[in-house]
Amino acid sequence: MSNHYFIGTKVTPSIQEVLILWQSNLKKHMSYKVWPHPEDFHITLKFLGGCSDEIIREYIRLLRSEEWPLDFSLKVGPAGSFGDENTPRVFHANIEKVLPLCDIKEKVEKIGCSLGFQEEKRAYHPHVTLAKQQPEGKSPLACPEESTPFLNQHDMNVGSFSIFKIHPKKTPRYEKIADIKLREKE
Numbered sequence: 001m002s003n004h005y006f007i008g009t010k011v012t013p014s015i016q017e018v019l020i021l022w023q024s025n026l027k028k029h030m031s032y033k034v035w036p037h038p039e040d041f042h043i044t045l046k047f048l049g050g051c052s053d054e055i056i057r058e059y060i061r062l063l064r065s066e067e068w069p070l071d072f073s074l075k076v077g078p079a080g081s082f083g084d085e086n087t088p089r090v091f092h093a094n095i096e097k098v099l100p101l102c103d104i105k106e107k108v109e110k111i112g113c114s115l116g117f118q119e120e121k122r123a124y125h126p127h128v129t130l131a132k133q134q135p136e137g138k139s140p141l142a143c144p145e146e147s148t149p150f151l152n153q154h155d156m157n158v159g160s161f162s163i164f165k166i167h168p169k170k171t172p173r174y175e176k177i178a179d180i181k182l183r184e185k186e
Helices: 013-027 053-065 099-114 144-150
Strands: 004-010 042-050 072-082 090-095 127-132 154-158 160-166 174-181
Touching: 004 053, 004 174, 013 072, 013 090, 013 127, 013 144, 013 154, 042 099, 042 160, 053 099, 053 160, 053 174, 072 099, 072 127, 072 144
Parallel strands: none
Antiparallel strands: 004 042, 004 160, 042 127, 072 090, 072 154, 090 127, 160 174
């Protein structure tokens, strides 16, 4: 059985602290089957699924040969969800869809297609998952008086992205196996 991988960028430590508080607050209102470990908080660029070590090495080589944009900032928040407004299947932090992030996503997709990966057909909705699967309770986003802690936005700098190996039975689940640096501002 081959290992599974994805490409993404981890949140910064300061954003991780904010999202830990959001998760803690969410747990007062809802229960979910999956609560990602704070060290696993990330913005996905491309899910690769199962693939060989050879393909991953080639993906890394191609990613490192590209010219990437300058490091950049984006906004994390407010909170959002996928699914029913009252009991969403995924509760997440929205990520501002800034041009450099979209450019990176597009290049990552293009390189993936050249290696035989399926192109993602869904519209890109960058986010950080805070909870998912089998929700119970009522979303605080559906209650104006409960949603206030989830409405803030926070600045985050992005200076790199990575390829992660998924370890389904470990906590945290994601192991960084390669880092791709963006160009630094002078």
